[in-house]
Amino acid sequence: MKSISLYIDNGSWLCRMHPFTKLAYIAAAISVPLLAGRLWLFAVFIALSLAVLASGHLLKRVVPLVAFSFTILITIFLIHGLFNQQNRDILFSIGPLHFYREGLLYALHIGCNVLNMLLSFAILVLSTKPSELVEELEKRGFSRRMGYIIISVFQIVPQMMGTMNTITDAQRSRGMETEGSLATRAKAFLPLISPVVMSSLINTRERAVALEVRGFAAKQKKTYLADRTPRRGDKPITIVLLALIVLAVIWRIVQCL
C-alpha cells in the first residue's frame, strides 16, 4: 500500500529527535524573524533549516517541495517588482519591463517568509512519523478522538485508493471500458464511484463497532507501546529555541518603547 505520509525512516538523528523539539523549532524559525522584522534573520534560519536537513540526509527530498514553491514565488516577484503601489526607484529593466526596488524588496520579504516556513515544516514532516507526533500530543492531553481521526486519514486514504483499483478491476471484468474518450470515462464514473462511497459508509460503521470492541472508549489511562524517552539533546535545544522567541519578543517591545 502506498503511503501518503512523506515520512521515511532513514535512521538519521533527525528522525530520532522528539517531535516536540521539531515543533519548537518551527515556532522559533517562524516567529523570531517576524518579530525582529530583519531580513537577514530569515536568511539565518533558512540556512539553519537547510543545514539541519542536510545533516539528516533529507536535502534531496526537500528539492521538489522548494521547486514547487518557486513557481509561485516567481510570480510574486514579477507582480510586485512590476506593479507594487509603492514602486518608485527602478532597479533594473529588461526591455520594456521596469523592475522597481520597493516591490522587489516586498516580494523578497514574502519569498523569504514562505521559504522559511516551508523548510522548517519540512524538517518536521519529512522526519516525523505522523502517528508518533499524535501519540505525543495525546500524552499531553490532546483529544484521543481527534488523534484517531488524524491518524486514520493516513491509513484510510491509501486503503480507499486500493479499493478504487479493485473496483476498477471488477467493473472492467464486467466489460466496462474505463479508458478512451471523455464520454467513455464519464459513463464509467458512476459504476466506479458508487461502490467506493457505499463500501466506505459500511466500513465506517463496522470500524466504529471494531473500535468499541477494542476498548477505544475505555476510561482507563492509556498506555503506549513505543518508548520515547527524550534524548539528551532534546531538552537543551528546546530551551534555546524558546529562549530565542522570548528574546525576540523582548527586543520587539524595547523597540516600540
Next chain:
Amino acid sequence: MPVIAVENLKYRYPHAEALALDGLNFTVEKGEFIGIVGENGAGKSTLSQALIGLVPQFYKGAYGGKVLIDGRPADTTPIAELCCKVGLVFQNPFNQLSGAKDNVYEEVAFGMQNLGVPREEMHRRVENALKMLDIWQFRDRNPFDLSGGQMQRVAIASILVMEPDIMVLDEPTSQLDPQGSEEVFRTVDKLARSGITILMIEQKIEKIAAYCDRILLLHQGHQIAYDTPQKIFSRPDLEELGVRAPAFTRICRALGATLPDGSYPVTVEEAADRLQRTDALPPPAAPVPSRPVLFEIQDLTFSYNPGTQVLHGINLCLDARPTAIIGQNGAGKTTLVKLLKGLLRAEGGSIRFRGEDIAGKTVAALAAQVGYVFQNPDDQIFRYNVLDEVMFGPLNIGMDEAQAKEKSRAALAMTGLADKETSNPYDLELYERKMVAIASVLAMDPDVLILDEPTIAQDVRGRQCIAGIVRTLSEQGKLVLAILHDMDFVAECFDRVIVMAQGQVAADGTPRQVFADAEALQAARLDPPHVTQLCTRLGYEGVFLTVEEFLTACGCKE
C-alpha cells in the same frame, strides 16, 4: 455461577419486522468451548454481538430478556467495560483493523493501549500471540496489505492479547487454508483448556464437532437445541434446519454404527472405532471425455515487487473440465487467475486463450469470454435493484435490452435469487450479495467462469446452489475454474484439481489422484476430504471422495 447466562433473549433490529433472536435460554460455564451452528440468517452473528452488548447498545432496536456476563447485564454495562471481559472476533477481518496503525505489531497492541496495559507486558503478549498464530514474520507489514487469511490471524491475535475471559469468534477460519484452520482450532482449544470460555460460530462442521463441548443450534432466531455434538448431529431433522451433519456422522448413520447411548459418532476417531473395514473399493476411474483446450499457459512468471517472485514458471493446459485450484494462503492462486483474466500482465512466459495470446487484449475485450467473480461483492455493486445490477455486464458486452434481461433472469434463477429481482442489493445479506455478484457474471454468458473462494459465508444451501452452477456450466461445455479451501466441496464437484504451493504447481490430476498424493498435499499444507481421512484410518485402499460414493460402495444408500 455460569460465566454467561442468557435468559429468554429476544431482539429485533430497528426497521425490521421479524425477530432476529427469539427466546434464547442457555448458560455457559467457565472454560467451556461452545459451537454455534445454524443456516444463514439463523441469528448467529446477532447473538455474538448481543454477548458483548453491541446489541442493543450500538444497534438499538427492541430488546427483551437478559444476557448476564459474570452476573452483569450486557445490555446496560458500557461496551468499554465489557470488552475487558468479552472479546469478539468479527466475520470480516478487514473491518476489525483499527485503521490507525501502519504495522501488524502495533495493530495487535492497539486494544491493550486503550486498556492501559503496561508497556513491557504489551510487548510480551504481542510477541506470544503473533508467534502462536504464525504471523510473527509479518509483524512489520502494513495490516491492509495482508491477504485475507493473514488478516484473519491478525484479527484473532488482536483480541487474544486483550486477554478476555470469554472469546466469541464469528467464523474465524473462513479464509484460512485447511491446515491453517486446524491450527486456529488447536490454539483456541488450548485457550479453552487454560480457562478461557470460547463461543465459536463456524460452518466447518467436522471441526466444530471435534472440538466443541456443546453446540447451540439456531434456526430463524429460535434456539432449537443446546447439547453435545453427538446429540445435536444425531438429530433426524438437521437437513431441514439447513445444517449438515459431519461426514463421519452421515456414514455411521447410514451404516447403523451407534455410540453406547444411541447417538452417532461425530469425529473421525469415534467413527473409526465403530466401523469395520469392508472390502468395498472406490469406483473405477471414469474415462475422461476429451474437452476443447481453452487456456495454454507456458513458463508463466510474475512478481508484484521486483525480487520477490510470486509465480515461478507455471505450465498448464486448461480444458473445459470443472477445475479447482487449491493450496495454502499466499501460494499464488489469486495471482494466477488474475493473469488469466488479464487483470495482471505476465512478466515472463505466455498465456494463450483459444490459441490467441492475451497479452494484446484489454480486460473489457476479454470480458465476454472470461468471467471473473471477485471475492468481495461490495467492490462492484452500484445499482439500486438486483436486476439492473446483473444486467450491467450483459449490456456492456453488447447484448440488447431484451436479451440482457433474459440472461439476467436466468442467472438469478440459477443463483436462487429469482424473487429478489427488485430488491436493493444493499438490503441483502452478505451471502445473497455474493450470489448477486456471481449472477452478474453468469448473465454475461462467458465461456470461462472464474470463482475466487465462492463458498465463503455460504451455508449448506448456498454450497448446493454453487455446486449446481458448476454442474450446469460444465454440461454446457464451459470451464469453471474455482479457488477453494473446502476440500469436501472440491471432491464433490470438480473433475480436475490443481495443487499450488509456493508459486508452483505441486500436483495436477483428478481429485482421486491428487488426494492420494500425500506428499503434494503436505507441501501445500492441505488435508484430504473427510471421507478420505476416515477411509485411510480404516485401512481402505484407494481414495473415496464423497460420503455418497463410500456408501454406494458399501452397498447402502444414505
